[in-house]
Amino acid sequence: MDYRRIKRILFVNVFMNCIFVSLQNKEEVLLDMVASGGELGWLTWPDEQGWEIAQQALNGSLLYNYFICNVGAGEQDNWLRTTFIQRHPTATRVFVEMRFVVRDCNSFGADSLTCKETFNLHTSEADADIGTSFRKGQFRKVATIAPDEISGVGDMQINTETRVVDNLSRKGFYLAFQDIGACVAIYSVRVYYKTCPATVKSLAAFPETVAGGENQALREVAGACVENAVSEDQPRIYCTVDGEWVVPVGQCQCRPGYEPKNDSCQECKPGFFKTSVSNEACEHCPKNTEPSSSGALSCPCLQGFYRAPNDPLTAACSGLPSAPQNLAATTAQMAVGKLQLSWSPPADTGGRTDITYNVVCDRCEGSVCQPCGEKVRYDPSNTDLKEISVIISELEPHLNYTFTVEARNGVSQLSPQRATHTINTALHYTDPPKVTAMHLVESSPTSLSLSWSVSRWAKPSSTRYELMYRKKEKDEEKNKVTTYTVLVLEKNSVQIIDLSPSTVYLFKVQALSPEGNPGSYSMEQEFSTPAEVPPNQGNTAVILGAAVGGGVMLFIVVVVLLLRRRRKNSHTRQGPEDAYFSSPEQLKPLKTYVDPHTYEDPNTAVLKFASEIHPTHVSKQKVIGVGEFGEVYRGILKAPGRKEAAVAIKTLKPGYTEKQRQDFLSEASIMGQFCHQNIIRLEGVVTKFKHVMIVTEYMENGALDKYLRDHDGEMSSFQLVGMLRGIAAGMKYLSDMSYVHRDLAARNILVNSKLECKVSDFGLSRVLEDDPEGTYTTSGGKIPIRWTAPEAIAYRKFTSASDVWSFGIVMWEVMAFGERPYWDMSNHEVMKAINEAFRLPAPMDCPSAVYQLMLQCWLQDRSKRPRFQDIVSLLDKLLKSPDSLKAIADFDPRVSIRLPSTSGSDGSPFRSVSEWLESIKMSQYSENFSMAGIVSMEQVLQMKSEDIRNIGVRLPGHLKRIAYSILGLKDQTSTLSVFAV
CATH class of the missing domain: 2.60.120.260 (Galactose-binding domain-like)
Known part of the structure; x- marks a missing residue:
């Protein structure tokens, strides 16, 4: 072919x-x-x-x-x-x-x-x-x-x-x-x-940035505010590996006189203004102001108009009010010496609603006028009145009064002009004054001295009085004719003589006007003459009275001493632990955690604390992990009336028993009781169908320990302390609810896309047999040794104080970028070292203040450990003063990186550069060393920081890890030495 x-x-x-x-x-x-x-x-x-x-x-x-x-x-x-x-x-x-x-x-x-x-x-x-x-x-x-x-x-x-x-x-x-x-x-x-790509977001310009790789999934980029925009903090944003901008931090805002438009800040147009730094649009100049020029910060008031000191620059300018209208004085149906002033509001309020009134009183005798002074009373007041009437009392008869009412508003103090209305009135009374009270001045077996009071407006020198008195009979008949003795007096006091000893007399008095017209009688009052005292009897009475008085005083002193001793005993009963566990916040939490296992039917707890979700509203997308009871998925929740949201879905594997189902759902019963931004949020459960599920909010960056290991050296101490502050706030919330977590560790903290940390895993002490984290079996179950306080290991004494110990370990994990606590030590070695006062050394580049807080969390005496509210307060102070994080705790590379001399974990020397890099988890740089010709441990020992950078190690955390490792290799001292607190 x-x-x-x-x-x-x-x-x-x-x-x-x-x-x-x-x-x-x-x-x-x-x-x-x-x-x-x-x-x-x-x-x-x-x-x-x-x-x-x-x-x-x-x-x-x-x-x-x-x-x-x-x-x-x-x-x-x-x-x-x-x-x-x-x-x-x-x-x-x-x-x-x-x-x-x-x-x-x-x-x-x-x-x-x-x-x-x-x-x-x-x-x-x-x-x-x-x-x-x-x-x-x-x-x-x-x-x-x-x-x-x-x-x-x-x-x-x-x-x-x-x-x-x-x-x-x-x-x-x-x-x-x-x-x-x-x-x-x-x-x-x-x-x-x-x-x-280069972009402008929230008025901050960010340059074109190359997307990061797998070791830097999010590349932080600093931006700069556009012209005429400012920001309290430098704006930042993150560039993803896919070339997308995400999570902008910090917002730029336009300066006063500028408004946002087309990703820039432009001057306010004439006739517009803006007073503050914000991203609001410029506003039209308000009423009664002059037109502004371009870029104006405010619009000035027209002549004759003002702004009150508390008025914002955005408010319209106001004028002065006109005078009150229809001022009138009324004495009808008023008591003697009183009158009522009333008026109508001004026709023009000056454009304001804060109208008040002042009342001024002058009194005139003949042609001489002077202020009424403090003698006159006003109800409710004579200044800053909001009502349109006032009652004036304690006025004197036969005088002319002038009353002036002034209307004021919030800008009246800015102008010398006044808006007043004046009325004159005279008080003439023909009725006699009223007797208001009668008093016993002195008594003897045969005489009584009396006095009485009259209305203040009366002039005693021109008033006479008619006094009537009689003996009070033992059996007085209603229709019996009563005989009084009548006296006409020129003053308001009298001494009546020739009375009978040990006798009750009834008195009443009335005032007479200058013309002789009688007033109304006062109420009839009783006064008695004392009995005659035989010789020497008076001394006996005095002695007896003194004895009785002394006894009473002695009784009072004894009672006071007993009460003080009882109060003191009540304070001393509080033990040393009460100072930790009986703070006001813990004694009176807003809400108290309810253990779902106390319910006879666990399903009742689920229905009470968790919302039921129909399975059709939940769609699974991808397996993201495996839990104790089944797989965990990333998915979408599409509940009616709610926005579609990404969620994590925990499932219960098929073939489960009823006990497994109850244990699985008990975590939802716990989570459903919590509502805090640093606690993982329960969306709901699926329990009424075959496939049981727990649905929670989705945390994009997963477990904190893995996230830190993947971003080793990429975050500042300030960012790490901020993450710890969120965890501490969540634990404070749980502590306030009287909930003890028992398994606080970085693996049980989840991180979302905004790098917010949230406490999760509320399965208490149910740890799998094949759990990779170290556990120790006791009579009560399994305990994660590396994170657990010594008293909890020894006596199963789990408290908020034992959670504080665990939080100290989490602090160490965070500052060490996910390093395993106590490294490769066995559980037995860990427990032995803790009992011998060993404490984890400070991680590399850990601020001294943070490490000191760790040591406080690891105090052997749990009553002396800080509370979570103390931890939150301290972390807040550190974040508010970033300079406090600059002092670095002492760091020993031999302990923190665990490199025993030039040897491997078994004590034998490292056979190659790649074996050494593997031991410090930096094997990705093996080729860099090889290409640079560094192939022996002798060559490694000669390297400096600049040499490490030149072969291609760029990440700060990796650079420090390798450099400190070489420093440890040079020191022949064993790293297994114990460091005591």
């Missing part, structure tokens, strides 16, 4: 009928085989019987393709290498798009025994073009390319495949296509990298 003829006719004809479209949206092309339009110059190896090139004129241009079809020649190893492809300095990931045809091996009959239907894609990095030099050992395999469509003899199918080449670090690279016995033709190869 003439394969050469077959492949030339077959592939060239197909190539003529192909139309290739280059999509360059958000893509920067490094190589385009079709668009080059010239000789490609690609290298083939071996030279004979390998890849061949064909060319064909199409629309006036020569197009090239490579093909090979040696299916009948036994085992094949044919290579086709591109020319040197220059890499963008920040592009660590490129995409290779291939269009090709693969011939069906069955169409070759008996010669198809060694035929293949795939070929391989390889790559090799270099800092310069090596020309025609070719060695297969320089290339690493990227992927095996398998077609979706296999072409028969008469029907040719074009395949399009795209593969990613990641972790590029050198100046350029080659691609190579390896044929292992297929009949294949390559028509198009396009190599490109993705970028996030």
